[in-house]
Amino acid sequence: MTQDLGPDEEARAERLMRMGEAPRSRAEAARKLVWVLPWLVFLASPVGDLAAGNHSTAATVAGWAGLAVFAAIYLAVVFRNMGRPFPEPVVGVLIGVLGALAVVLSLGLGDEWLGLFVYVSVCCGAAFPMRVAYWTVPLTTLALMLVGARVGQDTAWGLFLVVLMVGYSMTGVRQLVRTTVELRKARATVAQLAANEERLRLARDLHDLLGHSLSLITLKSELAGRMLPGQPEKAAQQVADIEQVSRQALVDVREAVTGYRRPRLAAELAGVQVALAAAGVTAVAPAESDLDLDGVPEESESALAWALREAVTNVVRHSGATRCTVELLRRQTLDGPVLELTVQDNGSGGSGKSSGKPSGKSVGKGFGNGLTGLTERLEKAGGSLEASRVKQGFRLVARVPTASGGPVVSEP
Numbered sequence: 001m002t003q004d005l006g007p008d009e010e011a012r013a014e015r016l017m018r019m020g021e022a023p024r025s026r027a028e029a030a031r032k033l034v035w036v037l038p039w040l041v042f043l044a045s046p047v048g049d050l051a052a053g054n055h056s057t058a059a060t061v062a063g064w065a066g067l068a069v070f071a072a073i074y075l076a077v078v079f080r081n082m083g084r085p086f087p088e089p090v091v092g093v094l095i096g097v098l099g100a101l102a103v104v105l106s107l108g109l110g111d112e113w114l115g116l117f118v119y120v121s122v123c124c125g126a127a128f129p130m131r132v133a134y135w136t137v138p139l140t141t142l143a144l145m146l147v148g149a150r151v152g153q154d155t156a157w158g159l160f161l162v163v164l165m166v167g168y169s170m171t172g173v174r175q176l177v178r179t180t181v182e183l184r185k186a187r188a189t190v191a192q193l194a195a196n197e198e199r200l201r202l203a204r205d206l207h208d209l210l211g212h213s214l215s216l217i218t219l220k221s222e223l224a225g226r227m228l229p230g231q232p233e234k235a236a237q238q239v240a241d242i243e244q245v246s247r248q249a250l251v252d253v254r255e256a257v258t259g260y261r262r263p264r265l266a267a268e269l270a271g272v273q274v275a276l277a278a279a280g281v282t283a284v285a286p287a288e289s290d291l292d293l294d295g296v297p298e299e300s301e302s303a304l305a306w307a308l309r310e311a312v313t314n315v316v317r318h319s320g321a322t323r324c325t326v327e328l329l330r331r332q333t334l335d336g337p338v339l340e341l342t343v344q345d346n347g348s349g350g351s352g353k354s355s356g357k358p359s360g361k362s363v364g365k366g367f368g369n370g371l372t373g374l375t376e377r378l379e380k381a382g383g384s385l386e387a388s389r390v391k392q393g394f395r396l397v398a399r400v401p402t403a404s405g406g407p408v409v410s411e412p
Helices: 007-019 026-051 057-081 088-109 116-127 130-151 153-227 232-261 265-278 298-319 369-380
Strands: 282-284 323-333 336-345 384-390 393-401
Touching (some): 026 057, 057 116, 265 298, 265 323
Parallel strands (some): 282 323
8 A cells, every 4th residue: 555645745746746737726827937937047148148239230129029939939838838738739830930949049149049949958858748859859959069060169068968958857857747646646546446445345244244133133023023912922032032133233233343443553554654744743664565463463453553543642742752763573572472562752741741660561650541541451452561751752662462473573
């Protein structure tokens, strides 16, 4: 299962995905435009060349007109490509015009205009299909060098890597945006499939639990109705059977609901990472794929899940920590193999109500009700709890027994 993203990663992924979609409002369109405008810095050289009066009046007017058309086409191609791109033939024509303008203006007005090839390369990498971008970017670089050989070879060589790399960089950005969008869609699909599977499982369980019992209750109710009033003793027996079946059905339903509500260590681990990230605490925790729960009884796993939830709740509410480390290891002890959960933070608040250092299988009286209840829960599963302040922060260690035969991590 894919590990959940923290709030910061989620926000970055959302912003990245929105880069590849059409703006939803004028404010978002303005933000996209603001993101594009700073990249017009390479137009400073042509503007400075025209403002310096280095050319005739006709050449200056033609230069301003050509620069305005070039900038307008560039902005249209790049901005539209962020949401609803032009059809491919239109994109090809527009980028062709950009390339022609870059060549003509550079040949006519000098090497200060070679920077226009940077924008042509950006458009090739951002707007063309990948298969086309892979050869149009080096073709644009080649055009830069050929024109540069006529108007300014040193300037052309200075822009060689810029034109080549910026085009391919844009293809990488496009691929990243596309991958992010596909990943978000895949995660949504997986979540929907998981919800559907859970609903199906719930429906199957309810059918298996209640189908037979309700059918039996219906049958015995019909029998009791037919036996009254002629055979009251037999009718009473049927009613007693109905009561017994209904009670057993109620027990089965309660056990099933308890199973649904039992916390799982993998789910708790994912949840606490989200909680710590939301509280601004750096979490260091094992991935779900690294969990080894072979031979761990459900009751023991549930107890460790409760321990993890309680420990992280204390970190978030009371510790003032900036870092929290979660470890889950198998160890061999004198009492046999155990699964050990360690949660340690670098804060100063501890559990909020604790003092001293508990030892053995119990928590000292100075500890709050949460840790006391947690100790009782672990002892019921045959485990133990240790909670203490350390040199920098607070440490909680919960242990539960495991079945023999699993891999064991030796005590350090």
